[in-house]
Amino acid sequence: MSARDVVIAGYGMAGARLADEIRRRDPAAERVRLTVLGAERHAAYNRVLLSAVVAGGMSPASVRLHDDDWAARTHVDLRLGLAAARIDRGKRRVELTDGSTVDYDALVLATGANPWLPPVEGLAAGPGVVTFRTLDDCAEILDAARFGAPVAVLGGGLLGLEAARGLAGRGNQVTVVHPNRHVMERRLDPAAGHVLARQLTGMGVTFRFGATAASYLPGDGLKLDDGSFVPADLVVVAAGVRAETSLAEDAGLDVDRGIVVDDVLRTSDGRIHALGDCARHPGAPAGLIQPAWEQAEVLADVLTGTNAAARYRGTTAVIRLKARGVDLAALGETQVEATDDDAEVLTFTDPAGGRYGKLVVRENRVTGAILLGLPDAAASITQYYDRGTPLPDDRLAVLLGRALPPGTAQAAGPAELPAAAVICRCNNVTKARLIEAWKAGATETPALARATRATTGCGGCADTVGAVANWLAAQ
Incomplete structure (x- = not known):
């Protein structure tokens, strides 16, 4: 059987994970010739850890998902600084932003989502106003947020709080402007929201609840709808995202607040799939990375022919706030x-x-x-x-x-854990996957983390991964 040409349009966390999962199943590229298109000019990175970069706890290099040799080592045609501009479904061809083209047998859209900028008078991305979504955004925020400078954060959701905590930890005077009466209202009840806000207040974050920005005065700050004013040398916008569906819409695919997909992540065109933030599946919670991990495993099975029965049935997500x-x-x-x-x-x-x-x-x-x-x-x-x-x-x-x-590492120890036990929920790493990586040469905890990504999400599994590593070393 000849190899299929698979093109992944998007080299964020979802696209990068799918490429890794495909190569895990087909390491020699015997079944899939893989092309990955990345609009950014640097390697894929862990977006979950961007708040740690803003806080100064991690460097940009430390959140990379792939090293410089990844593409050559894994037989991937990686094209950085290039994005898909148009899909010709009849010819099964993708036109890129530089005018070149690439043909496909199967196309995967992993185009992610774009930050939403609220309709505030005078507010536009540029000097003094930065969204919080990419590694380049982090660099811009850190360049603009001088020590002690006042910063306003628009949005008291997960991302806004992570940005606020990181900037407060760097010595900035941070004010979170949030239209609701408590933070993270989609995830928390009022009592939890109030306790969390009180904790963050003790860390230097000020809150303005029940208010929205009415206008932005460059270099000065925000005037709120209640007539009050928030001084800000920098405004960080973390008010939500919108699925990037323009490529799919232009190609005539079904779109409804995301690219509509079925249980094999297939769009209304059977040769085109979608996953991650750009896709809409009824069982996938929006704005989280865990569904993308699970979707990548299913889609890799489908595209490589490893498991024709693989299906994505939805995700039961655990939300974690990643703030120091x-x-x-x-x-x-x-x-x-x-x-x-x-x-x-x-x-x-x-x-x-x-x-x-x-x-x-x-x-x-x-x-x-x-x-x-x-x-x-x-x-x-x-x-x-x-x-x-x-x-x-x-x-x-x-x-x-x-x-x-019963059966947890804390209760029974690593030896008694079943092979299917999930050790790292952020990256869906099981005990069996850790053992597989150990046998392949990752014989220390840091090497296991690099090979499987366990511990690189929220970090809550670090002790358990260490316990598994010690148990394997003692065998």
Whole structure:
């Protein structure tokens, strides 16, 4: 069987992961000749860690997903600084931004999403106004945010809070302008939002709730709709994103707030697929990287013919805030109230200590949780949630992280963990994958991290990966 020409339009986290998954299944390029188009001029990087770059905890080089030799080593035709400009579906050809073309048997759209700029008078990307989406954005933010300078952040969602915490940690006077009454209102209930805001306030972040920017005065700041003013040498916009679908729309593909895909990530054209932020699947939570990881595994199976039965059925996501000094996880149903007759709802509040816990239980299974400042509980409850393990009778022990589900690394040790146990949820790395990488030569924890990406997301699995590494070394 001759190799198929597969083109991936997009070299962000989703496109890069798909390329890696394809080469894991077809390392010698016997089944797939792979071309990857990257609009940015540098290697793919971990967008999840951009807040750490802004905070100064990580360098731009340390968040790269691939080294300079990756493409040559993996038989990938990588074209940086080039994006797909037009799709000729009849000829199965992609025209690039430099006028060149590349033919395909299968095309994958991994075009991601673009930051949304709110309709504020005078507000436009440029000097003094930066969106927070790319590595280049980080460089621009750091160049503009002089020590001690006032900075306004538009948006109190996950990304806005990460940017705010990072800049406050660098010595900037940061004000978050958020139109709702508490932060992360899509993920947190009001009580958790208030505890989180109080914790961040103690770290130097000021909040303006229930207000929106009415106008931007360059070099001066923001006038709000209530008539007040927020001084700002720099405005960082983190007000949400919109799926990049223009290429798909121009090609006549079905689009509805994203490129519509089925369970094999196929668009309305059977030879074109889509994944990640640009795609719309009913089971994929928006704006998170975990669905893209799972979609990449399914699509790699499909494109290489490894598993014709592979299907993407949706993602049960765990939201984590990646900000220094803050440990937050939110999963499943988070807005359920204690008055819900069909659910058990337990809460624990310690505003002074920056801790808040909420556990939602239905039919003796975890269906939702918010864990702020409770890392042990976050680790164990995530395991209960992922596996659907029945809970013990002592619900409070579960909420406080004192009841470990059977078969976890903390409860049983690495040797007793099943091969399919997920060690790194951010990157969907199982115990079996760590063993595979170890046998391939990654015989130390840092090497395992490079080979599998375990620990490179939120970092919460670092101790477990280390325990698995020590166990393997002792064999």
